[in-house]
Amino acid sequence: MADAGATWAGTHTFRAPRLVIATSVDEAVATVRDAASRNEKVRALGTRHSFHDLADTDGTLLTLTEVPTEPEVDDAAATVGRGTVTVGAGTRYGVLAAWLEERGFALHNLGSLPHISIGGATQTGTHGSGVLNGNLATAVRGLEFIDGAGEVHVVRRVARHFPALAVGLGAFGVVTRLALAVEPTFQVRQDIVRGIAWDELLKNPLALLGAGYSVSVFTRWGEPTLEQVWVKTRVGVGSPPPQGWHGGTVMTSPTTLVDGDPADLTEQGTPGAWLHRLPHFRLDGTPSNGDEIQTEYFVARSDAAAALAAVRSLADDIDPLLMITELRTVAADDLWLSGSYHRETLAIHFTWRNDPEPVAAVLPTIEAALAPFKPRPHWGKWHTFNAEQISAAYPRLAEARAVFRSWDQSGMFVNDHLSRLAVR
Numbered sequence: 001m002a003d004a005g006a007t008w009a010g011t012h013t014f015r016a017p018r019l020v021i022a023t024s025v026d027e028a029v030a031t032v033r034d035a036a037s038r039n040e041k042v043r044a045l046g047t048r049h050s051f052h053d054l055a056d057t058d059g060t061l062l063t064l065t066e067v068p069t070e071p072e073v074d075d076a077a078a079t080v081g082r083g084t085v086t087v088g089a090g091t092r093y094g095v096l097a098a099w100l101e102e103r104g105f106a107l108h109n110l111g112s113l114p115h116i117s118i119g120g121a122t123q124t125g126t127h128g129s130g131v132l133n134g135n136l137a138t139a140v141r142g143l144e145f146i147d148g149a150g151e152v153h154v155v156r157r158v159a160r161h162f163p164a165l166a167v168g169l170g171a172f173g174v175v176t177r178l179a180l181a182v183e184p185t186f187q188v189r190q191d192i193v194r195g196i197a198w199d200e201l202l203k204n205p206l207a208l209l210g211a212g213y214s215v216s217v218f219t220r221w222g223e224p225t226l227e228q229v230w231v232k233t234r235v236g237v238g239s240p241p242p243q244g245w246h247g248g249t250v251m252t253s254p255t256t257l258v259d260g261d262p263a264d265l266t267e268q269g270t271p272g273a274w275l276h277r278l279p280h281f282r283l284d285g286t287p288s289n290g291d292e293i294q295t296e297y298f299v300a301r302s303d304a305a306a307a308l309a310a311v312r313s314l315a316d317d318i319d320p321l322l323m324i325t326e327l328r329t330v331a332a333d334d335l336w337l338s339g340s341y342h343r344e345t346l347a348i349h350f351t352w353r354n355d356p357e358p359v360a361a362v363l364p365t366i367e368a369a370l371a372p373f374k375p376r377p378h379w380g381k382w383h384t385f386n387a388e389q390i391s392a393a394y395p396r397l398a399e400a401r402a403v404f405r406s407w408d409q410s411g412m413f414v415n416d417h418l419s420r421l422a423v424r
């Protein structure tokens with residue numbers, strides 16, 4: 001038992017009276033069974049990279065980050081290079097990525113940092129970028145989890161209720177292992193372009209955002225030019241941006257983001273293995289700023305220009321609180337609580353200074369500006385949506401709720417956050 005601590009960024013202090021750091025799946029099962037026998041609550045905790053009380057509970061926080069990762073590829077992967085790897089849910093993406101690369105495999109995509117747990121990231125619909133790349137949960141082919149009675153189940157991609165569970169907010173159980181799709185390793189080159197005019201983005205957002213395997217636009221809203229455009233080109237599939245691309249300058253020396261250290265960032269200007277180029281931050285570096293709050297809204301890609309113009313009209317309110325905005329794309333999927341459910345998506349992200357009151361105060365203004373575009377908030381980041389707005393944003397929520405209840409009839413995994421949003 002240990003002090004439950006806080007989120008990675010310190011934006012929420014967990015009030016859970018008990019933290020269990022399981023070292024085996026058996027111990028995790030015993031923890032859930034013990035809580036069930038006493039009618040107490042449990043929530044799974046990953047690497048704490050969400051920004052609020054989503055993972056909190058009045059009972060036991062249960063983390064699997066110390067359970068051995070034990071990755072295993074299936075026969076299809078071993079013979080033809082495309083199949084699945086099964087791995088412990090508490091494993092960090094960066095750890096699995098290194099294991100896969102050593103054996104000649106890759107995942108289709110990664111988030112901005114490799115430090116997050118696979119269980120926590122997929123449960124909140126975490127995404128990277130790329131017009132053809134689904135979020136990280138779209139790689140999930142099967143889940144093993146502990147339900148509210150302490151029973152262990154395996155659910156595969158073909159199961160009827162799988163789309164509720166792959167992005168399931170830990171609302172139905174504790175995921176212990178996941179099967180993820182793998183493909184043969186590939187090389188990516190990352191280039192940073194500065195000085196592209198904002199108007200160039202507004203004229204045709206996809207001309208920039210669709211220009212590589214994975215593209216991120218970093219900006220402040222009131223500036224005439226975009227801060228940086230990161231183009232990650234899959235070697236053999238496209239060409240890196242030429243000097244002068246969209247009127248910008250391709251950087252030829254290491255470039256950093258928001259007062260950061262270039263040594264924390266993945267390498268620029270040369271091809272390298274997917275795991276060393278798709279995330280922005282290196283596993284052995286410090287990701288992002290740390291003293292920050294994050295927010296992100298998902299809108300339809302077809303609304304990109306109008307949605308960006310609407311947010312840009314608020315630049316005077318946003319920029320004094322903002323460290324940086326990142327714009328990315330995510331391919332549509334069929335996972336009920338995914339931000340990209342049945343929608344080709346533009347993700348509009350804000351890394352805020354850690355100034356909670358003014359940040360909380362500006363969010364409703366941004367949400368009102370985006371309302372015509374039916375935004376969906378990222379589950380792991382700050383927003384001010386209420387239950388009614390969440391249910392309008394996520395049209396399959398009622399069905400997901402029924403699936404969650406079916407695996408957790410006593411409500412062991414319900415917490416204040418999920419109740420507030422009527423997810424459970």
Ligand SMILES: Cc1cc2nc3c(=O)[nH]c(=O)nc-3n(C[C@H](O)[C@H](O)[C@H](O)COP(=O)(O)OP(=O)(O)OC[C@H]3O[C@@H](n4cnc5c(N)ncnc54)[C@H](O)[C@@H]3O)c2cc1C
Pocket residue numbers: 008009043044045046047048049050051054055064089090111112113116117118119120121123124125126127128169170171173174175176287288294378380381
């Ligand atoms: C610096 C930084 C960069 C980020 N970059 C990105 C990004 O590029 N793209 C993006 O989309 N998001 C990003 N995020 C958000 C982050 O990916 C999500 O908040 C994600 O949930 C973090 O995973 P975690 O393991 O820390 O989960 P936690 O915050 O620990 O938990 C999140 C949720 O998952 C549940 N959960 C965790 N483990 C399990 C499990 N084993 N079984 C069942 N439920 C579980 C918890 O109960 C909780 O509901 C970033 C966050 C930070 C701090």
